[in-house]
Amino acid sequence: MTGDATDGASCGKMRQQNNDSSVEISINSHSQIATQPFDDTGDEVATQSFQQKIWGQLYPHSGTFPRIELVGDSFKLGRAQSNDYVVQKTDMVNEKLFLAISKTQCEVFRNSDGVFLKDYSSNGTWLNGEKIGKNMVRPLDHDSEICFAGANKKVFVFRSMDAQKEVFPEELTKNYLVSKELGKGACGIVRLGFRTKDLHRVAIKIINKKQTKTAHTSSAAIMNEVNILRKVKHPCIINLEDVIDTKDYMYIVLELAEGGELFEKIIQKHKFNEKEAKLHFYQLASAIQYLHASNICHRDLKPENVLLCSIDDSKPVIKVTDMGLSKLVNLGNELKTFCGTPNYLAPEIIVMTARGGTYDYKVDCWSLGVILYILLSGTPPFTDERQCDKKLREQILTANFIFYPQLFNSVSKEAKDLITKLLKVRPEERLSADEILEHPWLQDQAMRTEAHALMKEQEVKSQADEREALRPLNPAVIQAIPMVNPSVTGQLKRMHVSAENSCQTPDKRLKTSENGDREN
Structure with missing residues (x-):
């Protein structure tokens, strides 16, 4: 070898x-x-x-x-x-x-x-x-x-x-080669792409405008995602690299996270050890704290919407993605829309559908609690598959979850305390994003140093990619x-x-x- x-x-x-x-x-x-x-x-x-x-x-x-x-x-x-x-x-x-x-x-x-x-x-x-x-x-x-x-x-x-050559508009093909399909979503297809001048790899979300007019996802919702991504700049949030808008299609060119979904990594590993979970969760909490400070509520946090930059487990960098349901909350605006994924929904969103009302950024913090529970145990805290007398809706509304001994015996009391303080039914009792980062479990100085070094490295790489994107095409090559x-x-x-x-x-x-x- x-x-x-x-x-x-x-x-x-x-x-x-x-x-x-x-x-x-x-x-x-x-x-x-x-x-x-x-x-x-x-x-x-x-x-x-x-x-x-x-x-x-x-x-x-x-x-x-x-x-x-x-x-x-x-x-x-x-x-x-x-x-x-x-x-x-x-x-x-x-x-x-x-x-x-x-x-x-x-x-x-x-x-x-x-x-x-x-x-x-x-x-x-x-x-x-x-x-x-x-x-x-x-x-x-x-x-x-x-x-x-x-x-x-x-x-x-x-x-x-x-x-057989696929036909794409010149506005796209003059800068990008479109390759294999990476996945499908409610908004369209995601394809692997290569920036032609330097082979920088990207993910290209292809949205058929005609289909969005008849689907649940409107053009306004698509532009909402674009506008959110244009506004944010954080090493743990997926980077918007380009937007190409044509008559029939919109092409959203995104940073490619080569490590796949955090969800897939959890399935592969079954669960994370506490050291691994802490490093990943700190980055995730940092990204959400940044969004909330920018008046943005994600509203659909789940492991499927958290990507990994590479397959290198020794240097994990996470990327929050899928901002389609995110909301830019201007002063005086209220969040009233029912959205998100059932297992990760905060109680106040469920209550709102039955009685009306509003919610705030704390819905993301509830979702963070669910994600942390899953990272440490490999199972969700709330699910219809649980052997209990409560359906999923009632489990969430009463914060009915258990730290099963066979799953949590080796987990520290500080980690379980953080989960408990995130899965509070009353939003005012729930930790905010700022408070999450101040929790004792995340005061591990070695972890914080490593996390900030990884995020800084990712930030420098993103800046280099942006400079390369602006550089005039001037290839000198050999066949x-x-x-x-x-x-x-x-x-x-x-x-x-x-x-x-x-x-x-x-x-x-x-x-x-x-x-x-x-x-x-």
Whole structure:
């Protein structure tokens, strides 16, 4: 599992081979527009021989992996130098995941029957969440997701050039490539997207305006979410990156949280230990405190609406999302709308539907109490599945919940005290977001230091992404081109790198094994 030694580069390398020679090209992790190599002899035949049809592309979903254009009939990836692409530690983000990569991890190949993915790794290669198995082969379809080192470590999305092209408006496609579906909601479909100039990954929420006119979700509610997201800026709240509004569709471009839902993580782990729960909950409470200070009530807090930035459990950063039901409360406004998810509803919302009345920000604090109970136990405090004589509605209205010994014996009294003070029927007795952060359970200085460091790191990353979004498109790239003629190798004296409105040449390396020459 140690694999071959790598050369210490910060990104992987592409290698093209034939019987007599090879060309090895180190490539930038954000390869874009293809340019062709040329020689000094003026021999056009050499250049033309390289111009072969690209039949597929691997779009990066992790670390410093580049966009890989598939031209030959076979392409291998792994840690060994003999592969077409040599995986580096920065591609996999951390050393633990990198060490799970085999000398030869997998092979993408095509024949007359189609395109396939072969797994060579003992540790596994996953296709659309399913492990392939060593020396086994699976068909590779358009927009398929490839994972290394685990079912959740997404590394590439395969894009077939022969797939039927979907039509999107130019306002969207001039800046983004739209890829696979990530999920569906009441408001529309969410698709994976890539910002074309640097392959920055995003989530694109696609909303059909005509459908929203007949559905429960109105255009006004959609614009409410957009306006809320435009107003907020917090490292633990999903970032709005762009909005593209056309006649029939609205495209909301959001920060992509690659770790999935907190709900899925709870299912995977069954429950969090207290240290893990505290770190996650502190970030969540910090985000809600920020929203309330900005006069915003979320109104639909639940683990499904809390995302994780990455699959790296050692550095968890949460993101509050789905602001569709959030309300910007101006001075004098009252909250009267019945909304939210039943198991997380505060008592005053249920009472309001029967007797009228209003509620305030404290409904979010009740939901935080429910979420904390679930984090520590793996089960909800209020559910129709409980073995008691009260239905869900009555359980909530009376705050009827139990700290079951088999689930809470190892949980501290401070954690249970915080849950109890959040699940108070009377809002005036319930802790506010400010008071939550001052509770004794969250005064763990080591945890707070770690949480603030994670949030600061996320804030710096978001700022860098925003600067990159504003940077003019100025790509300087190299296309990895297969060797088709041994005589061509010696003619490759340099690579021509084209960058519109630029005279700078990026740091690229070309190695030719035929004569040992190397030019920078």
